[in-house]
Amino acid sequence: MKTFHRASRMSLPLLAAIVLAGCGGSSSTGGGLGSGPLLVGIIAPFTGADAGLGPAYYAACLPAALSINNNGGVGGRQVSCQKFDTRGEPADAVPAANAMIASNSNLMAIVGCTSDEASSVVPIIDRAKIPMFCMTGQSEFNKTTLKYFHRLVPADVYDAYAMVGSALYGPGHSPYHKAALVFGNDIGSQAFVKPATDAFTKLGGTITINQAINLAPGTSYRTEVAAMLQSKPDVILTEALGAAGTYLKEVKSQNNGQMIPFLGTSATIDPVWFQQVRDAIGITDFLKYYQGVDLGYTFSGPAYSEFITNLNASVSQFADAPKYKQRGSTLHLYDGIIMSALAMVATNSADRTVYDPKIIDIGNGTSGAMVVNTYKDGVAALKSGKSIRFVGAGGENQFNQYNNSQSGYILVTYDKDGNEVKVGELTPEQTSTIINAGGA
Amino acid sequence: MNLFVAAFGFGLVSMSVIAIAAVGFTMQFGITNMINLAYGEVMVSSAYVAYYLNKAGISVWIGMVAGALFGSVFSFLLNRFIYAPFMRRGTANLGMVIVSLAVSLMIANLLLPIVGYYPVSYQEDGGGLIRLGPIALTRDQFIVIGIAVVLMLAIHALLTYTRLGKAMRATAANATLARNCGIPTGRVIDGVWLITGALCGLAGVVAALNAGSFVIGNGAAFLITILAAAVLGGAGQPYGAMIGAVLIGLITEFSAAAWSPQYKEVVAFAVLVLVMVLRPQGLLAKRGALAAAG
Numbered sequence: 001m002k003t004f005h006r007a008s009r010m011s012l013p014l015l016a017a018i019v020l021a022g023c024g025g026s027s028s029t030g031g032g033l034g035s036g037p038l039l040v041g042i043i044a045p046f047t048g049a050d051a052g053l054g055p056a057y058y059a060a061c062l063p064a065a066l067s068i069n070n071n072g073g074v075g076g077r078q079v080s081c082q083k084f085d086t087r088g089e090p091a092d093a094v095p096a097a098n099a100m101i102a103s104n105s106n107l108m109a110i111v112g113c114t115s116d117e118a119s120s121v122v123p124i125i126d127r128a129k130i131p132m133f134c135m136t137g138q139s140e141f142n143k144t145t146l147k148y149f150h151r152l153v154p155a156d157v158y159d160a161y162a163m164v165g166s167a168l169y170g171p172g173h174s175p176y177h178k179a180a181l182v183f184g185n186d187i188g189s190q191a192f193v194k195p196a197t198d199a200f201t202k203l204g205g206t207i208t209i210n211q212a213i214n215l216a217p218g219t220s221y222r223t224e225v226a227a228m229l230q231s232k233p234d235v236i237l238t239e240a241l242g243a244a245g246t247y248l249k250e251v252k253s254q255n256n257g258q259m260i261p262f263l264g265t266s267a268t269i270d271p272v273w274f275q276q277v278r279d280a281i282g283i284t285d286f287l288k289y290y291q292g293v294d295l296g297y298t299f300s301g302p303a304y305s306e307f308i309t310n311l312n313a314s315v316s317q318f319a320d321a322p323k324y325k326q327r328g329s330t331l332h333l334y335d336g337i338i339m340s341a342l343a344m345v346a347t348n349s350a351d352r353t354v355y356d357p358k359i360i361d362i363g364n365g366t367s368g369a370m371v372v373n374t375y376k377d378g379v380a381a382l383k384s385g386k387s388i389r390f391v392g393a394g395g396e397n398q399f400n401q402y403n404n405s406q407s408g409y410i411l412v413t414y415d416k417d418g419n420e421v422k423v424g425e426l427t428p429e430q431t432s433t434i435i436n437a438g439g440a
Numbered sequence: 441m442n443l444f445v446a447a448f449g450f451g452l453v454s455m456s457v458i459a460i461a462a463v464g465f466t467m468q469f470g471i472t473n474m475i476n477l478a479y480g481e482v483m484v485s486s487a488y489v490a491y492y493l494n495k496a497g498i499s500v501w502i503g504m505v506a507g508a509l510f511g512s513v514f515s516f517l518l519n520r521f522i523y524a525p526f527m528r529r530g531t532a533n534l535g536m537v538i539v540s541l542a543v544s545l546m547i548a549n550l551l552l553p554i555v556g557y558y559p560v561s562y563q564e565d566g567g568g569l570i571r572l573g574p575i576a577l578t579r580d581q582f583i584v585i586g587i588a589v590v591l592m593l594a595i596h597a598l599l600t601y602t603r604l605g606k607a608m609r610a611t612a613a614n615a616t617l618a619r620n621c622g623i624p625t626g627r628v629i630d631g632v633w634l635i636t637g638a639l640c641g642l643a644g645v646v647a648a649l650n651a652g653s654f655v656i657g658n659g660a661a662f663l664i665t666i667l668a669a670a671v672l673g674g675a676g677q678p679y680g681a682m683i684g685a686v687l688i689g690l691i692t693e694f695s696a697a698a699w700s701p702q703y704k705e706v707v708a709f710a711v712l713v714l715v716m717v718l719r720p721q722g723l724l725a726k727r728g729a730l731a732a733a734g
Contacts, residue, residue, distance in 0.1 A: 222454075224696055226447070257568070279559075279653065320556075
């Protein structure tokens, strides 16, 4: 017994070492739309520090599938959605992507692929020749030659510039000249740091401190906040998903109950983030001190109405779906899936090599194309022999030769219920000044 | 300089949280011979019990007591209905580790649809800052330190002065001999699960309060720090776990003050690896509270 006991005690360090170390198909070919169900894969973090991202993309797929299925499917083929968890880690994302592709020959499109895992999974998906719509802002995709990659949001560098614009020219405050950068230590969050620093400092601002904070659950940030407060910033520029509530609560606590203004990236327009920070610092301070940036959505019109109807109808599959009614990435990925389905109908092909190029045509429109806002209208127009341009819930798309669709930013905040409220926008001159300063 | 003094104060809070959890974990292992990888999940389950009570308008401090009671009963039941039957069948140590890992995953995945993946926070304002020179901590943080000190003294008193404590030490040293000497080792082990489960539950609420917000995934993160403190101090040694907690708590905060915050865990675990290289048995392996009496 004693020996047994001792042996097991020796095994604990070994076990700890193991645990610590751990912390860390083909489509149908030929003509015709084929038969059988179609699948949209959502490859994104559903667990881990960025677990809030995956549900936003799942909430895009469900209403898109409903919109397609309620209108005859893709040539009668019903669309469903399946989650593939990357945990926000490239090491987990690669096997997840390989498994997704190997076990599903009926993938019509893939959405998600955030900055956490895009570098590792995008080449895999592209080799498999599956159209994808990625929510990554990484600059490596600004001039990508990967044919199956599509991006409906600007690169992170522009998100960072919009934050700088909000700090310098935003409404309701005098220009902030001293900024603390508080970003998560993940790839996606760190992408903002250099462009924000370059633009802000060249326009006369000072970065008082640059903190790359650990996003691991349960981490406390007392010393980090003390250091940040000692640097005496006017404003905090931040994207620290998962950690924002803890960090900002500590700011309020150590600053004698007073918040300091904080500006978030477009990723902070998110119901999970809103709830977390609101609960941490209280709604009054939240509304008083927060501003964010986002793409200029109207949250109105026939495309948005169709989206909302189907989003609300998705509650049986995902109870939180309606919370994503104003999440930009949810709108864009919804549009991406609809465009993929319309491209299949337009080419009358389930061959991904055939319908992939058509996605760009449907997004940008060709000369004389009829503008449609819903899958139903798109299919009807195509069947009557017209070419179409799809303008969806996220607004118009303007794909460039690198399959990147760009649009401008607005300055926003929330109302007490978590709805996005526009508070201003940057003038073209201001935007140009910031971009020139940042060197993009 | 002030930042380092402030970091020392924050380190006191961190080490208090880690100590409560790590002492429970290491006692559980030292006496029952069970490496319970579900410990983190029991912690976070208890934190949710306190959260729902708090959400219903009950003070978080009462929720903490409820969390401790829940952790105690939950751990006791886990042992009675899952771990003990496997042990009786002679499942090897590694097999028991796998069983506890399975239990850990089951708890996390069963809880997920109930509690959701949204981070949640206690409705507790922290009680305002209290300054002791450059150290500024909230009232709640001082209370957490106080709770840890009282619990550590209570554990010391339990193991040193009480019949139950002495029976625990005897069971830890040699359960067969203890049984032959008339010690009801089965009841002693039940007592250990109840006591360490209470520490686990209380630690969960304290850790969640300390972190500001928490999610179901926190269980695994808690476990890593607890394992580190327990191993650093000497596996199965409550006093060692206390020392391990002090070292990990202070090192993480000092390294955050001195370097980039993203390296604070790296530094803490680098120290752990260094200690393991120089002293594989941990800091207090030969002289622990659970060593044979006399």
